Amino acid sequence: MNISFTINGQPAQVDVPEDTPMLWVIRDVLNLQGTKFGCGKAACGACTIHVDGDAVRSCAFSAKFADGKDITTIEGLSSDGKLHPVQQAWVDEVVPQCGYCQPGFIMATAAMLDKIPNPTDEDIDDNIVNVCRCATYYRMRKAIHKAAEISNENI
């Protein structure tokens, strides 16, 4: 099936079986490896992308539903060489350990901050439910509050 969409601001067109998980379209066809595979069952969140501004787990999102949509991956989060506030906060707080799950968390956090610009700890508990085996949650929480600060300063 021919599918057309925008990805990280650029138009794209692919021809894949319509139920191919978007994760593999992004990774194997478009060669954007930042979005990760962890489970393929929408349980871990490592595959999180943005579709029309909402967080979506791309392993459970069939390619056919991407038609006509505006997709953002981790590669598209920074603009003009400047890190997204969440990425900047992640760097400031030295969050990553192995780093494999981090893009998923960063995407989920960016989507949350878009809707909840000043999250409380409870908001964070309720909205950030990805799995990190290295368990970097402690620094992530600090980074999320920092990202909110950076975002608010930028406005």
Add this chain to the structure above:
Amino acid sequence: MTKNKFPLLFALLIGIVLVASAYSLETATRDEAMSEEVSEAFDKMMLVIAHKRCVNCHPSGDRPRQGEDSHIHLFNVQRGKEGHGKFGLKCKTCHQQENNLKAGVPGAPHWHLAPRSMAWEGLSRVEIARSMINPENNGDRSLKEIEKHLTEDELVLWAFNPGVDQEGNPREKPPVSEEDFIAAVKTWMDAGAPIPEE
């Protein structure tokens, strides 16, 4: 001996009269008759509506349930303001417009939680049925609109095509087919949506 029996008999008589009048009061307020056909239709309809495939997303609290054992939805998923999840963890993060057979995630158009007014968790069949036709609970819908909702809404009818779980095992369907369900709803509605005794 007769002297002692008299109060007892009298009490019995009063009792019978009271019960009889209570019964006739009940039937008098309902004003409907449940033929066997309609009664069967009601039973069929409720077999679907009270099934876990439906009740899992008609919870009384703020968390959906999931699975054959109706456990609380994992990963802290919650109702959110409008039943579409918290703003950073919307249902559509994982659930799409149709079942995803690779990931084992169920899906249907506008996947979300029924509002609290439509909570069915812990209710009996009759209580659910009553709630369903009560405009205060059902989003101010008329009987006709409820009939349309039950027989045409894609999220409702998802129950008959619930897909597979993350291991590829098919989810249990309600014990009534989609056609029989739709027919049962129509039969029941045509009879005026009568609510039987418990």
Add this chain to the structure above:
Amino acid sequence: MNNSKNKKGVTRRKFLIGSSIGVGVLLGAGYLSRNLIRRYIASMVNEADMPYNNNVGPSVWFEITADNKIILHSPKVEMGQGTFTGLAQIAAEELEVDLSNINVVHASTATSNIDPFATGGSTSISGLWQPLRELAATMREMLKIQAAQIWDTERSSISAADGQLSFGSKSMSYGELVAQVKEWEVPDTPPLKDVSSYKYVGKPIPRIDLMDKVIGAPIFGMDATMPDMLYGAVVRPDRIGATFGGADVSAARDMPGVVKIVEEEDFIGVVATSRMAAEEAKNAIKVDWKTDKNWTSAEIVEMLEVGQGNPIVIQKQGDPADHIEDSQQVITAEYRSPIGAHAQIEPNGSVSSVTDEGATIKMSTQVVKITRKEVAKRLGMDEEDVVIEPTYLGGGFGRRLHTPNAIQTAVMSKAVGKPVASFYTRKEEFQNDTFRPPTHHVLKAVMTEDGKIDTIEHNVSSGDVMFGSALVPGFVQPVVGADVGAWRGGMIQYEAIPNFHAISWRVKLPFATSWWRSLGLLANTFAIECFLDELAVQTKQDPVQFRLDHIQDDDRGYRLKEVIKAAAKRAGYRDEVVDGVAMGFAASTDANTPVAQVAAVAIVDDEIKVLKVTCVIDPGLAVNPDQVRAQCEGSIIMGMSAAMYEKMEVVDGQLYPVIYGPYRMALMKDAPKKIDVEILQNAETPGAVGEPPLGPIGAAIANAIFRLTGERRREMPLVK
């Protein structure tokens, strides 16, 4: 290395090269008693004394580019533990370069800088501390020697600073010099700088791999690609003990995208043009898996019973058996821990390209050398013709201490004549893991009249950690006769107790068990430290002072006492529940690094919640205090996850669960909102960091739960 047939003396000497245990002592001990050997080896493993020796010169470790950057080819892999950053800090000091000019990469085996053992056991920084500084200092001198030749002067007249060599008014960057070098001259190892003069070591430098990890750079095994790559899927068993009884591949052969079905004696793989096509074809293959029986959890638990099998004494002081036998009042308690999954987010797999000339494999692995050897053997090639290019790991935790999946992708690549990428599914990861073995513990104690421990005994029955591992030379196992990894943390660290012993009961389980971060430390510390708490409470003593009273007066004892005192003080430890918050205390020593923790626990919304953990660690010299802190934070939450929630079961012969969620792990909402880490440095060289903080957390939480609820929970997971 199955040398059990060789003369015992020779093989032991090989095994002990470089070890701190004198060969003479050991041979002498061997003459006296096999038990003593076991105890020496056990203590060697417990102290993670694995010195570094791969005979590769400085110019292999440090590649100097024309634009004056240093590329450090690391034989250790980076799996989140911060090793690359630490190595860069260490190298920068003696190399005389700015840290920002060092880039650390995974050494391809083609460079010949290959780790002789593995990345793991918390040995990367501690093991390379001395060798890497020497290598860097030697490299610097090698550059000076060349400069001296070019400027026709003495080496001692050359100065090196900030990546520049100078002699009077002449100067040249390292990069400019290297271009002119025809042959390196390697001097004797020069003296090293004083640690107190270091600019980078000891500072909380931000990790050097941060940027790649926040922009999603394709640095992991699963991100590897090769031109014209195809995709492979390997059929794997889902049942314990299943053996391959043949397969019907007819349905798969003609499916879309299928290039070839590779049928070997020990596996079947599908190669196809896309990942989806390979998976779908794989699912269409009908395998006849033969199983003798369908195991259940109950049967596994039954196998783990102290008292079953051969007991091996791994530690002994005084006369513990007699004292227990003679006592009328032996206090006893039992503890259990479950099967644990690694559950690292990046699945195992590899990308291989095999041609007539050789093989190239890109993959996440903790055992580069063994993997190369296994692939070479299978392909019938020389080891030098198999090149492993290690990648960043999306989690290691011991899961990748054996990575035979490289054999499968290599064989598939050879069969189709193109590169093949093949990775496990998440279900396959869960069902083919080499799990943390379940354990059963029985502890016994005899108290004196004034409330001191007179005798203590720790029995642990466990599945294997090291036995059958490709890492452990075959000859070790008959000599030792038991599993040293399972003992980690199992010894009594309170050596002022007059009589004690630790006894291991080895159980061979029907599924693979192996190394899981900190090995036996989590379960063993849980049992011992909960028991200590029970003894303290029973004799109405403060649990902190109780521990201090039983620690011996020596260097190790001093360091343990210091972390215990500091943790109690920092946390404001108290026995009473205050405002619904209870505290629990525990301490452990692992690989010579003592750690003490206090967990503050409350009930919130009907759930046990860990609100705060205070942690004091003494890793010796902290090369990067911020990374030490990060390893503590991560270990604490990972340990808490395993202690409170995680459990694998055996259902109808299959290991379950097979997905995150049902395999419950700590999420953001479960992590303590405060983790307070204090670092003591009461030893001069860097010691273990990556695993020791996992020790105390289970017991600290359980001891807090006791104070909160009155209930002694003696089984992990603590939350049902």
